[in-house]
Amino acid sequence: MKLTLNWWNSTQYKGIAMGLTSLLLLVLAIKKAATAPFTHDESYTYLNFTHNSFIDVISLKDSFTNNHLLNTLLIKYTETIFGNSEIALRSPNILAFGLFLFFLYKMAQKSSTITSMSLLIITGCCIPLFDIFTLARGYGLSIAFMVGSFYFMLQYLTESKKKFLYAYHILALLGVLSNFTVLIFYSSSLPLSVLFQVLKNDQKITKIDLLGAMKAHFIPLIISFVFLYEPIRRVKGQSFDFGGKESFFNTTLPSFFSPFFHGTNIGFDPQVATSVLVISILAISSYQIIRNQLKQPIDELTISTSLLLTMMLAIIAQHKILGTDYPIGRFALFLFPLFVLQIFFLLQSYKDRKTFKGLSLIFVGVACFGLLNFSSQLSFKYHQEWKYDMHTPLMLEALNTDRKQNAEPQQMVRLGVDWYFEPSINYYRKRNNLTWLHPVTRDRISKDFDYLYFHFEGNDQLKTNQYRVVSDFFETKTRLIKVLDE
Structure with a gap:
């Protein structure tokens, strides 16, 4: 039995198990x-920003929440090489997903196979997080780079090698350029990396040691500042809407773990439950750090706890001083993997105690719940937040069939839509070279169009004798109609 357990927990077997699981997740992604059809936000980015010049993109000429700088550049050059299909434009984020899973494996190497696999499943099988890695948006890129940056931060504070320091800065920079909310991670982790570098060698903080630690960061920090000046200026200008208008505890705090419960009915308020969980985990972690401070050097738990607490303070300060919103929803999703890693590191701090097996079983149970939830909610037909776009390609096929049967083949078609359908329809108009379709606008739908596509619930602007139903799409409660001549 002992040999079996040693084999199960061997580095080689752990690598195989996590590698195969990661490969399966990548195949699904x-x-x-x-x-899955292209979504509103992806289409808006593709149509409005990716065809700008390189200089216009990197200078952020069009500052808007949909314009994730690095993602825009990658879409721009991916289209040049591979075309504008959905999989081509989303491929940078698929690669980022692989990078994300790789860094999770690297941080789980010292743990047992069962807890390492649980870490991978809890994070990789979280539907909101999984979904963003299958979109042509900056969120997946930013989270992958941020987790990689955090890994190299831990490595640098352990081994003090310059290559880890530079990797930390480079990946943090790429993360911020992918999504500006990661600036919260970068600005919080930087002073901590300086502080812990000093404390690692001496319990006392001296001016000489502090200046020495800061000097090591000087060159990469200057390079980062050159690239990040514009994003910082834009955030100061309150150009970005991150969603949260209420207090930090009602908006951002639940986002640390609420994505895990997405789409589930757990019998209690997930917002309250996750808030209590976050506070409890951080409190227990702080107690563990204080209890062990004289027994062991600075470890992953100390660093991750300090990082999350500093990020929380940074988010609150940013809102109070700069007036920016509290991150919520997908804007706060970058907090989720950091918090799961926090739980993982807390679990590892108990590995030499009798309670470790029981705590590990709880962690495994959470992973099993996440896996079941993932398997029940995973859909290849749509993305959760943009489900209304799932029938756009089918609608255009139905429209094309109907206009061939009931109109002159050369006649241009004017399609009126609810405004949120406009970007994805125009993407497919370009993607499929639908030369017979006029560019779709956000003009109010009326009988002046040839066809209308809209949500049919509560929409009774036209009398039944003014149109003919072409097709109904019941999953999205949308309808395509032909407007009849008077």
């Missing part, structure tokens, strides 16, 4: 990226 590729399938979804290839089959």
